Each structure stands twice: as structure tokens, then as C-alpha cells.
Amino acid sequence: MEEIVNVEAVSRSFPLDTSSAHHPSQSFVRALSHTTLRVTAGEFLAISGPSGSGKTTLLNLIGCIDRPTTGRILVDGVDTSTLKPKGMSSLRREKIGFVFQTFNLIPVFTAAENVEYPLLIQGVSSSERRQRVVEALESVGLSARANQRPDLLSGGERQRVAVARAIVHRPALVLADEPTANLDTHNATQLIDLMHGLNRRLGLTFIFSTHDARLLEHTERIVRLCDGEVISDQLQGGSRG
Amino acid sequence: MAKFLLLAFRNVFRNRRRTMMTLFMVGGGVAGLLLVGGFFSFMFWGLRESTINGGLGHLQVFSADHFNRDEVRVLDTGIDNWRQVAATLKTGSHVRGVAPRIDFYGMVSNGDKSSVFMGSAVDPAAENSLGFTTRFASGNDLDSKPGGEVEALIGTGLAKSMNVKVGDGLTLLAMTSDGALNGVDVQIVGIVHSGIAEMDARSLRITLPAAQRLLQSDRVTNLVVGLDNTDNTDMVATELTPRLLNLPQKLVLKKWIELATYYKQVRSLFSMIFIFLGVIVFFMVLMSSVNTLLMTMFERTREIGTMLAMGTPGAWIVALFMLEATLIGILGAAVGLVAGNLLGFLLNHSGIHLPPPPGNTVPMPFKVLHVPSLMIGSSLLVIVSLALASILPAIRASRLRIAEALSHV
Secondary structure, three states: OOEEEEEEEEEEEEEOOHHHOOOOOOOEEEEEEEEEEEEEOOOEEEEEOOOOOOHHHHHHHHOOOOOOOEEEEEEOOEEHHHOOHHHHHHHHHHHEEEEOOOOOOOOOOOHHHHHHHHHHHHOOOHHHHHHHHHHHHHHOOOHHHOOOOHHHOOHHHHHHHHHHHHHOOOOOEEEEEOOOOOOOHHHHHHHHHHHHHHHHHHOOOEEEEOOOHHHHHOOOEEEEEEOOEEEEEEEOOEEOO | OHHHHHHHHHHHOOOHHHHHHHHHHHHHHHHHHHHHHHHHHHHHHHHHHHHHHHHHOOEEEEEOOHHHOOOOOHHHHOEOOHHHHHHHHOOOOOEEEEEEEEEEEEEEEOOOOEEEEEEEEEOHHHHHHOOOOOOEEEEOOOOOOOOOOEEEEEEHHHHHHHOOOOOOEEEEEEEOOOOOEEEEEEEEEEEEOOOOHHHHOOEEEEEHHHHHHHHOOOOEOEEEEEEOOHHHHHHHHHHHHHHHHOOOOOEEEEEHHHHOHHHHHHHHHHHHHHHHHHHHHHHHHHHHHHHHHHHHHHHOHHHHHHHHHOOOOHHHHHHHHHHHHHHHHHHHHHHHHHHHHHHHHHHHOOOOEEOOOOOOOOOEEOOOOOOHHHHHHHHHHHHHHHHHHOHHHHHHHHOOOHHHHHOOO
16 A cells, blocks of 8 residues: 555654753653654544643654654655755645644635635636536535535534645545544544544545544544553554554 | 735734734824825915915016016016917916016105005906906905096005095005106005005005006016916916917016915925924834734744744745734724725814914814825825834744744743
8 A cells, every 4th residue: 555654753843942942951751752654545534642641742743844853754655854845835835734623714715715725725626616616515514504604613514624625635544633522423434434434435544633432433543642642543343562 | 926915814803802902003094194294285275275275366477677677677587468368378278367467666655654555456357357356455456447437455564554434545566667756646546455464564555557647658678477277287388388489579487386385384384394294103003013913923823833843934924914904904994994994084074273374364274174185095004114123023923933833832
């Protein structure tokens, strides 16, 4: 299978006091320590662990939102450590879709316009944008709510719009940071089913951070982090290491 | 691009109260500039027309030597065959008429007391036909019919200093062309005021034939040309200049603006005041908008982080913020144009008069002109101010650290 993400011995440290970044006695907190992870295309992978274990940091690094202190990350064959900010931005635009815990929809755009946004910044023609937005909203079951603004949608609907936005440009990878954290059980279950369905139907690769047991039940592979280190990497029904 | 514009437009109305405050401020700046500029324009227009209709005319013709003349023997450098010159001038398009003049100086005496006067000899019929206005404190205008006593109009200040009234007599003394002192008795038929106290203390007017007898010359110092509209001045001057070159005497054509020293000084002073006001409005809009736009950026930190995370180029974020600010500028300018013109209309119909300006004796009406160039200029000023004000917040927004922006509460 094609390797979509390769995290090679990545560490990430943050200075404790950013106002004295160059002070010789500067102390750091290590959010991630010598982490190695390989993800192949079409996987549905959960990164699990308690708060502060480094889940979001790892997702940010894979999503080219942040840079590792040491080590390197390859996304769809591209070594992100060699990329300049414009290259990172371009990689995110072309190859990655994001789903955030707090949905992060643009409040002045309708659901359809939010879904259209990634295509807009890619320079896709308006006719193709229209068609792909319709398809994406259909795939998340929200065609009827296309012209509603986010403040008129429920939490579950907003997160489904966010999923449609993350997949509309057919990315190589979808990253979701705690996607069910702000949803009730009913909506969380619907979202899990939706993401799983998209993973199986479209072959999309999903990596998400969660400590939601409901979501973990549906996940084939679970990577557990603790204090910035991978403590287990399990396949449902078997172990990878 | 249309979607991007839509996003900017909707963002502008996201926080309606704050947008309204900004629009109020920007619109207030534009309205203020329109009212002040409109009032100044009215002043300039009023001063221009009163200067022209007060006797300056739109064009004046002098002999080429006039500006090197002897102040005592003024007609030595006068226009020789002025009737031929006047006939040539009347061939110009838009010319309503030509009035011959002699500007001269001399002494006036009531028998007990003497004073210097600045004399102007006119053809009353020609002056009236050009609509040159004379403001009478008492009495009537000069009679243009020949014969009878020599009539004179004198300024209010001169009448007071000479202690005379309408019907009284005075003696004028002036230097003739050959250097002799000549005199003439005049009867005062009217007392006039120009609005400028210094002028009224020295001015005296008699008919052209009377002045020519006094000065022993049939020349005139200048010919005043009146046009149908001040806006035609340049065009008529261009048309007449070559025609004057064909005449035997070397003549010079001057436009009213070249002779209106007081007008130019007033215009220059008030233009500087207006520029100063414009600079104040520019900085007022700039400083308060920077603050508002920085607040907007701070409130939208997570949203901007999301847009950057999705791969929006930094230049797009800069463009979005600048577009939003420009839209506020355009809307603010529109509000200001409506408010400024409406207030101007109300003020124009309010009948308000201002006290006479320094050196004048007549109260000034408060009017505001609706000047298109002023509307365009003040609108552009606030739009550019806002676009400039948005640069700093826009650059800051485009350089946000995405991971930090996404966790911003």
C-alpha cells in the first residue's frame, strides 16, 4: 500500500516563556519525543491519549501547521522539513483536509460557501466548484441545509459541513482534531459513521485525535500517546507494536 | 473574486454597531470636508463674482507701457485710439460690452480741507450695460449726458473726512499730461461704499469726458471687457490676443485673475486652511481605523488561523482586510456625501448670515456650494486613509502562527 504519512523520529519542544526565547537558561517543555509513525493510504487511524499527551501537536506537525524541533515528516512523499512557508501552505491547500473540534466554519458564509472555500483558494472554476459542493454536501447528507449559515445549524450539522469542507477538494489526507468532543452521543455516532463511510467508500485516509470511546470502537488502528511518546500502536483485533 | 468580495462585504456588517460607529466617523469626516469646502467655494465664488462685477470685469486691456507708468501723469502711457480698440474687443464671442476707464490720482478739497483721492473715470452707460454694481449709501449714479455740472460719486469714508453730503460741491486737482496742475469743480450726486473701508476712504468717480478735460487728454488708461460667463474668460482671451496684435499700439490683455490680488490672497489663505483640515481628517480616520481594524483582527484570530490552515495564501488575508477597510471607506464616503449635501441644502435654506469679514462692512450669507471635485476628493481621501489604516492589521493577520491562532479563545 502507498505510504501517505511517514513520521520519522520527530520531537517537538516549546519554550516555557516565549518572552525570553534566547535566554541561555531557557527551559523547554517537550510535547513530543522521538515519535515514529507510518500511515498508509486509506487508513482510518485514531491517535488517542490523555490531555497533554501530544495528540494535537502530532496532528499539527502532520498537517504542516507546525514544524518539528527534530526529525522529519513526509506527507504523500513530500519531505515537509524542506518546505518554505509558501510550500507548506500549498501542501495544506492541495493535499490535506482539516476538521476542527470547534468546527471553525466561516460564520458569514453559508454551508455551501464554507464547503466551496477550499476550491476557491485552489482556483477551481465556478462551474466545477458548484458541482463538487453539491456532491460533498450530498455525501454528508446536508443538501437541504446548503444555504443556511452556521449559526442556524446544529452542532452535528456544523461538524458535517466541516467534514464536507475537508473532503471537497479530494485531499490525500483528512486530519480531525477531537471531532466529536463538542457533540452529543447521537451526533457523535452519526459523525463517526459518516467519516467511516467516507473512508470506505472514497478510500480517504483519516487521522484523528480522540479519547472518545465511541469513536475508538469504530477505528481499525489506534495509536496511543502518553507524555509525548507512542506507548502502543494497535490494530483492532491485533497489535502492530 | 466575487466570492472574496462577498466575504469582505459580509465581514463588514458582522459587528453592526462597530461598523456603524466607523461609518459615522468616516462619514462625519467627509461631511465636514464637504461643508467647509463648500462654504469656502461659495466664498471664492462670491468674492470672484463681486470682484468682477464690482468693476474689475473679466478682461482688461492696457497699453504695453502701462505697468511702467508715472503714477501722476497716468495718461502718458494710456491707450491712444481706444474706440478702435474697443470695437476690436467687441468682435470677440461671449463679449457683452466694453467700458473705457481712466484710473487717476489727485487732490480733493472742500475749501477748508484737502485729501488725496483715487479717481476712476467711467462711462456710466457702458458700466451699467456690463452690470457693474455700485452700492449707494445715498444719492444716485452719474448722469452720462454731456453738459451741465461735473458730477461725482465719492466713497463713504472720503465723504466723512471731507464732511460733505449729496448736493455739496468739491474741487478736484490733478496733473495734466503736459505736467500742469488743472482743477475742476464737481457736485456730489452719490455716496458709495465698496465694502472695503480703505477703498471707501479714497475713492472718487467722475464721468470719462470730465476726466479727459481735467487731465487734458482723450486717452484712457484701460478698457474693461465684460463677458456673459466667467468660465469663458480663458477662451475669449485666447481669441482676442492675436486680434490686438494687429492694432498699431502695442497692447496687453490681462485676465481678471491676474489683476485680482486680494482674491488670490484670500483664496490662497483659505486653501491652506482647507488642506490643514484635510490632513486632520486623514489622520483622524487613519488612527481610529487602525484601532478598530486591530480589534477586528483580534476577534477573528481563530477564523484567520482556520483560513491559513486550509492553505489560504497570506496575500489573500492581506487583500481581504484591505478590501474590508476599503469597503468601509466607500460606504463611509457615501454616508458622508449624503449627509454633507443634505446639511448643505438645509444650511443654504436657513438664511444664516455671518458677521462681515475683516475690512468689509456687509454681512456675508452662509451658503455651501455642492462641488463635484470636492466630493470626489474628500471621498478618495477617506477611502485611501482606511486602506492605509488596514495595512498593519492585515499584515499581522497574515503572519499569525496557525497553531496558536487555532487555540485562540
